[in-house]
Amino acid sequence: MGQxxxxxxxxxxxxxLPAIVSVSFVTAALAGDFVFTAIPDEDExxxxxxxxxxxxxxxxxxxVKVRYIPVKSYAAAVAAFRNNHxxxxxFGGLSGVRARLLVPGSEAIAQGYEDRFFITYFIAHASTxxxxxxxFPAGIAGRTFTFGSKGSTSGRLMPEFYxxxxxxxxPAKAFARVGFSGDHSRTxxxxxxxxxxxxxxxxxxxxxxxxxxxxxxxxVSVIWKTPPYPDYQWTIRGDVDTVWGRGFKARVTRALxxxxxxxxxxxxxxxxxxxxxxxxxxxILDVARSIKLID
Amino acid sequence: xxxxQRVSTSFGFLGVGLFCLVFADLSVSTLDPWQEMARxxxxxxxxxxxxxxxxxEALLQTLAFALxxxxxxxxxxxxxxxVFHVRVVRWxxxxxxxxxxxxxxxxxxxxxxxxxxxxxxxxxLPYAGIFAKVYSEILEEAGxxxxxxxxxxxGTVSAFFFAxxxxxxxxxxSYTFYRVECGLRSSAVLGFVGLPTLGFYLESxxxxxxxxxxxxxxxxxxxxxxxxxLWMRPRLVPxxxxxxxxxxxxxxxxxxxxxxxxxxxDIVPYPLRSAEVLDISAWTAFGTWTWExxxxxxxxxIVATLVLTQIAxxxxxxxxxxxxxxxxxxxxxxxxxxxxxxxxxxxxSTPEYIxxxxxxxxxxxxxxxxxxxxxxxxxxxxxxxxxRFSDELALRPDHPRGLNLYAYExxxxxYGQFLAFLFYRWEVILRETAILGILGIQTLGFYVDSxxxxxRLDRAMFLIVxxxxxxxxxxxxxxxxxxxxxxxTTPEIQ
Numbered sequence: 001m002g003q004x005x006x007x008x009x010x011x012x013x014x015x016x017l018p019a020i021v022s023v024s025f026v027t028a029a030l031a032g033d034f035v036f037t038a039i040p041d042e043d044e045x046x047x048x049x050x051x052x053x054x055x056x057x058x059x060x061x062x063x064v065k066v067r068y069i070p071v072k073s074y075a076a077a078v079a080a081f082r083n084n085h086x087x088x089x090x091f092g093g094l095s096g097v098r099a100r101l102l103v104p105g106s107e108a109i110a111q112g113y114e115d116r117f118f119i120t121y122f123i124a125h126a127s128t129x130x131x132x133x134x135x136f137p138a139g140i141a142g143r144t145f146t147f148g149s150k151g152s153t154s155g156r157l158m159p160e161f162y163x164x165x166x167x168x169x170x171p172a173k174a175f176a177r178v179g180f181s182g183d184h185s186r187t188x189x190x191x192x193x194x195x196x197x198x199x200x201x202x203x204x205x206x207x208x209x210x211x212x213x214x215x216x217x218x219x220v221s222v223i224w225k226t227p228p229y230p231d232y233q234w235t236i237r238g239d240v241d242t243v244w245g246r247g248f249k250a251r252v253t254r255a256l257x258x259x260x261x262x263x264x265x266x267x268x269x270x271x272x273x274x275x276x277x278x279x280x281x282x283x284i285l286d287v288a289r290s291i292k293l294i295d
Numbered sequence: 296x297x298x299x300q301r302v303s304t305s306f307g308f309l310g311v312g313l314f315c316l317v318f319a320d321l322s323v324s325t326l327d328p329w330q331e332m333a334r335x336x337x338x339x340x341x342x343x344x345x346x347x348x349x350x351x352e353a354l355l356q357t358l359a360f361a362l363x364x365x366x367x368x369x370x371x372x373x374x375x376x377x378v379f380h381v382r383v384v385r386w387x388x389x390x391x392x393x394x395x396x397x398x399x400x401x402x403x404x405x406x407x408x409x410x411x412x413x414x415x416x417x418x419x420l421p422y423a424g425i426f427a428k429v430y431s432e433i434l435e436e437a438g439x440x441x442x443x444x445x446x447x448x449x450g451t452v453s454a455f456f457f458a459x460x461x462x463x464x465x466x467x468x469s470y471t472f473y474r475v476e477c478g479l480r481s482s483a484v485l486g487f488v489g490l491p492t493l494g495f496y497l498e499s500x501x502x503x504x505x506x507x508x509x510x511x512x513x514x515x516x517x518x519x520x521x522x523x524x525l526w527m528r529p530r531l532v533p534x535x536x537x538x539x540x541x542x543x544x545x546x547x548x549x550x551x552x553x554x555x556x557x558x559x560x561d562i563v564p565y566p567l568r569s570a571e572v573l574d575i576s577a578w579t580a581f582g583t584w585t586w587e588x589x590x591x592x593x594x595x596x597i598v599a600t601l602v603l604t605q606i607a608x609x610x611x612x613x614x615x616x617x618x619x620x621x622x623x624x625x626x627x628x629x630x631x632x633x634x635x636x637x638x639x640x641x642x643x644s645t646p647e648y649i650x651x652x653x654x655x656x657x658x659x660x661x662x663x664x665x666x667x668x669x670x671x672x673x674x675x676x677x678x679x680x681x682x683r684f685s686d687e688l689a690l691r692p693d694h695p696r697g698l699n700l701y702a703y704e705x706x707x708x709x710y711g712q713f714l715a716f717l718f719y720r721w722e723v724i725l726r727e728t729a730i731l732g733i734l735g736i737q738t739l740g741f742y743v744d745s746x747x748x749x750x751r752l753d754r755a756m757f758l759i760v761x762x763x764x765x766x767x768x769x770x771x772x773x774x775x776x777x778x779x780x781x782x783x784t785t786p787e788i789q
Contacts, residue, residue, distance in 0.1 A: 008456060011373070014529060018536030019366035044499035045508070048348060069409065072489035072498070075748045076404060083553045085408040098750055144324060144660060150748040177320075179660050186502050193331045195324070195659045214504075216330075293749055295565050 033065045034058075034244060038090035039077045040070070041152065042185050042205045050267035057264055061255035064244060074151030078102065087240055088252060090268070093118070093153035093231040093284040098294065100278060105238020108278050109249070110256040111230070112270030114204065116280075118231035120154045121206050122224040123191050124198045130223045136166040137224045145171065146179040146196040148187050153231050153284065155184055159200030161287050162226055185209060192220040204269060229283060232268070233276045301714060301780050305612075312609030315602045319666070320736075324659030331504070331656045338506020344515075346508045347496050354515060357492040359539040360411075361482035364418025365475055366536055371419065372426020377455075379431035392424030393766035395726045395740070396481045398759055400488050401747050406557040411543035414490040418481050422474065433466045434459055468529075476523055483516060484646050487730075494646070501649060513645060520644045521637070561752040568753075588754060593761050596739035600765065603662060603738060604725045607669035611724065612717050614674025615681055616706065618642075619713075622682035625690070625705055635682075642675035648730050665731040673724055677716045684712050715782040718773040725769055729762070739765070 036058070038051055051068040058066040069086065071077045074095045080086045082102045091099055093115075100106045122137060124130040130139050148155020160171055167174040179196055181187040184205035191199040192215065206222070209215050234256055241248050256273050259265060265272065288294040344350060378384050400417035407413045445454055486494025493512055500508035560568065566584050570577030620626040621635030647668045654664035685705055694704055706713075729740025739762045746755035776782075 008460065010529075014532050015366050015536070016370045018533040019363065019370050045496075045503050045505055047499075071409070072487065072495065073748065075750055076409075076489050078750055079405050080408055083405075083408040083550065085548070102750065146660075150745055177660050182502060185504075189331065189504060193328055193656055195328075195655060295751070 033067045034062065034088070034240075035067045035069055035086045036088040036090070037069050037071050037077050037080055037086045039074045039092050039095055039151075040072060040183065041092065041149075041202065042183055042208065044070070044072075044183070053264055054267060057259065057261070058252075058255055061258075062248075062251055074149055078151075081106075081235070081237070084237065084239075087243075088234060088236045091233060091235050092151075093229065093233070093281060094157045094288055094293070095151055095153070096233050096235050097281050097285045097288060098151075099235055100281075101294070103237060106235055107238065107249070108233040108235050108276045108281060109253040110273040111233040111276035111280070112268060113272045113274050114270055115231045115233060115276075116274070117228035118154060119203050119228055120158050120226040121201050121203050121222045122159065122198060122226075123188065123201055123206070123220055124223045125191055125194045125196075126219050126221070127194060128197050130198070132221065132223050135224075136162060138166060140198045140223075141167050141174050142176055143197040144177040144179070144195075145175040146181045146187055146190050146199040147171075148181055148184050148199075148201065150180050152184075152202070153229075154202040155187065155200055156180075157284070157288060157291070157293060158226055158229055161291055164291060185214075188215060188220065192216060194219075198223075208269065229287075230280050232270075233281070234273070301710060304776065304780060305714070308605075308612075309609055312605050315605045318598075318602050319606055319662045321663045321666075322659070322661045323663065324661070328656045334504060335506050335653065335656070338508075339510045341507050342511040342514050343507035344511045346505065347500070347511060349491075350496075350511070350515070353486075353491060353493050353496050353512075354519075355542045356490070357479065357482045357486075357494075357516075358519070358535070359542040360414045360418060360485065360490065360492055361475065361478040362532075362535050363539045363543070364415045364482065365422060365471075365478035366532070367415060367419040368422030368426050368474075369471055371423035372430055375423065375427035376430035376434060379427055384427070388424040388427045389767050389770065390424070390763055392421045392428070393722075393726070393763035393770070394421060394759055395729045395762075396421050397484065397488060397730055398740075398743060398762075400485050400490065401743075401755075402752075402759075404488065405561065405747075405752060406554050407549055408553070409489060410549055411540075412549060414482070414485050414492070415543075417485055417490075418478055422478065422481075426471075426474070429470055430467060433463050433470065436463075472527065475527055476520060479516075479520060479523075480644065480646070484648075484730075487646075487648065497646075497649070501652065509649075513649075517640055517644050521640045557752070562756040564753045564757070565751070585757075588757055592742040592754075593739070593758060596737060596742045596758070597761070597765060599736060600725065600728050600738040600740075600762075603665055603669070603728045603731075603736060604721070604769075606662075606666050607673070607724050607728070608717070608721055610666055610670025611673035611677060611720065612713075614670050615677040615713060615717065618674055618678030619681040619685060619709070620701060620705075622679060623685040623705070625685055625688065625700065636679075639675045639679050639682075642671050643679065645672070647672045647727055651731055662736050665728070665736055668731070669724055669727060672727075673720055677713070677720060680716050681709055681713050685709050711780075711782055714780065715777060718777050718782070721773045722766055722770045725766055 036051075036055070038047070040047060047070045048068070051070075055066045055068040069080070071080060074092065077086075077089055077091065078095050078099045081089045081091075081099045089096075089099065096108060100108065122140070124137075124140070128139075128143060130137055147159060150156055163169075163171050163174060171178045177196075179190070181190050181196075181199070184202045187199040187201045188206065188209055190196045203225070206215075236249055236252060240252070253275075257275065259273055285294065347353070375384055375388060379388070396417045399420055400413060403413040403416055407416075445458055483493045483497070486492040486496070487498045489495065493516055497509060497512045500506075500512065564581055564584055566577050566580035618639060622632055622639060624632065627635060650671060651664045651668035654667055658664055685708075688705065688708055690704065694700060728736075728738045729743070731738065731740070739758060743755050743758045743762065746752070746758060
């Protein structure tokens, strides 16, 4: 063999073969565990700490290995549920509605006690001079505004609905600039620093951040509270009974409703879980259709 | 004296950039950034390596995704380079590389879920398109002289392996090495959409304001990039590649049904999904769907994307000219150059998204943070390459010093190479505008992200195809300009 073949031989031996072996290995996967996820609505760095505990609890209650996998976005949570990579999910109102439309047979089985009457806070930087009021704060028109995640119920859907209702315009027209902070904690940080004048935030996250001392009331404050709407819920796939045996869905529901450990409940954070059904979320679906977030 | 074409083209682009500034929103609106900035600065000087869960795992995953993805792309790209004269191959490659790896990842996430293959393909696919193009150019430029000396009647295959490949091999190798660094950056950034690489933790920590964690993650990443030459040895590559699957294994199962659903349902435009082929009303609805998407999202998205790109292109050019002396032997001694290298590694390895977010705290939401972030990032990359190139220049013993050396000797002599790099990077800047939608700048990437977060993959796909076409157009224009100015079509990356 002459010199010309040498680089090719090296190339095949050093790169081509190992690359192909590598890729064929990684396509083999783990299967068989009951997997759940949760939308990343606040402090993502604590997601594992929050939900690994829940996985331990469910493993004990259900007698099958339960794993939690973290996801980066609301859409990723829905996609994982739809692709049958997770079988149970802690969704927001809107992401749950989307997931159940995409996975026929899936069901909302439990919601937080507080989720029956969830609210969104509109918050404003002190320099805006906006004061808390009972009615919709029409004074926010023309300022800069940040939502949370694009797929959030409390950070996007409901605030956009009320903005359109009261200002009679799409947010992009009603405000000087519209941003999507990505999550509720960051919405608070951005309004607090004055990067955005006004924002919409999940009231539970606001309370959490307040307790943690991350909020300076001299800089940012709540100026309006929306009327209540249904929000977070546990949604399960319709086919779990065929995989894990008859009555599995009922056992999962029971385990969630029976969760009384305050440390576990603080992961969500909820007082307790109460039964839920798909029709509880009809108002969310209607709102989402009315502002064309769902076809 | 007639002004050189290169100079007039430069002024032309400067003019376009300035013109775009008129349309760009550059307002500064932050009120009190100092509290947050002080926390960032404190975090930066107090990196906390223990705070990140699974730091080691994230690091290994970042390396594994990058190496497997790039290796697969090298194999595919090399194969494609050999048949790159076939038009379909050329178009196919242009299309796959026109889509940002983040978008590929988002699409594969829908199709394959959170599997290792999602991350590998998100890197391998666009990189294969890039390798195919650059490899074929390198092979073409490999002097025909060797081939011409072959006796008549030598077969094409032997001519290729004995005359062309040996000559081109060193260039192929150095380009591939350069791409490994890009692959590491891409791999880290894929964490932003959920793959378990450094970006996953980086984005979370950044979002939550845990800046000591952020700086720990960034330092680690800088060290990997800065020491690449030490550990990335050809002999070690197979070892790395055989360890990688053990690092990556254990994701979800790949289901053919999900893949089929993606193609036959998800990306089919909504009005056509359950319609008969001859259903007129469905086609009318499809017409409306297309028109609304074009008018409300695609067109404004294209305008914002181009405005941002053109300004950032000029910004990158200006910063390159500022940065390259920092790493050039012509201007600084070993100590200064080491500092310069460290500075450029930091600036070019920090994801644009993070740079933009830091600047957002300073200036509030507008196009300004995005422009500066893109200019810094790309200026540092091209500055590094131009700096290396300037080292090769032979100077007369009585060459001028200082500013005169810079302005009258070095810059004019590296200018052609500088423009080649910059035009080469043009299309990359265009792709990078995609991930800056967070700042409220409604580039095409912003609309793609919206469509994906609304789980409307039909719209996402439509907008991604438009983004790809825009990229292909800019790439074509850049190629035409480079040819006209007789610049190297393939920048030499040593």
